[in-house]
Amino acid sequence: MLAILLCPGFDFAQSHDSASNYYTAHNKGKFFVYWGGNRDQYSKSDIRFHGRNYDFTLENVTAHDKPKGIHVDYINPTRMTIPQTNFRLGYYVHDKWNVSLGVDHMKYVMTQNQLVNMDGHIEGHVPFDGTFTDTPRYLTEEFLKFEHTDGLNFISAELTRVDDITKHFHVNTDIVQLNTLVGVGGGVLYPKTNTTLMGMQRHDNFHVSGWGADLKAGLNLTFLKYFFIQSEVKAGYIDMPDIRTTYNGSDRASQHFRFLEKTLVVGGIFRL
Secondary structure, three states, rough: HHHHHHHHHHHHHHHHHHHHOHHHOOOOOOEEEEEEEEEEEOOEEEEEEEOOEEEEEEEEEEEEEEOOOHHHOOOOOOOOOOOEEEEEEEOOOOOOOOEEEEEEEEEOOOOOOOOEEEEEEEEEOOOOOEEEEEEEEEEEOOOEEEEEEEEEEEEEEEEEEEEOHHHHHHOOOOOOOEEEEEEEEEEEEEEEEEEEEEEEEOOOOOOOOEEEEEEEEEEEEOOOOOEEEEEEEEEEEEEEEEEEEOOOOHHHHHHHHOOOOEEEEEEEOOOO
């Protein structure tokens, strides 16, 4: 009878010891890298434009992303930066915690021809001159084209907790492993802003324009120990007080808004 009672305990101990020896059971010291794409949503924002002889604000401006869908550009080395993409390199400092650096290459496109209210003044830019107080304005291309399309580059550091949920079901996690993710990130915005304002020549170079922060949650499916597919949802805030708009150094724009980003990436995890 004693032997019968001990056998189940012995089997459980053996199973537990075997699981602890899986490659996927311990992450500390591993590196990971991933690449993929995103879709984005943005809150309305007030955008202020100011420079020589003008200073005005457009209220509650709407914007959208610029998806490419399933496309070969995601894996074409000469065109990989054209779609909305995500790249990240990270390191596990603990079995359940990793730190990482990466770029979320989002795209922000002001919706053209929308009607907004405008406050401020413009002088010397005929036919747009005037003083405005809650004045309706259609955002035509002749007046304003405003995009962060190469792109809304969020360069950030993240701290992420990873929890394996398949280990509770006696699954060989070296074959397949499902993990939950929660994390926090922050960094700088380095956009290449495409702005045509009142016919002036655009400034089309990369420029550090502000900062951002986000919270995220997601799922990671790791298979054959070294490969994974991962999906996350990020909710964040972006503040850009110093956006370049034209080649005149005094011309600037500023805005802040919330964003929701959904990602799907593929990657690898390994030890050096």
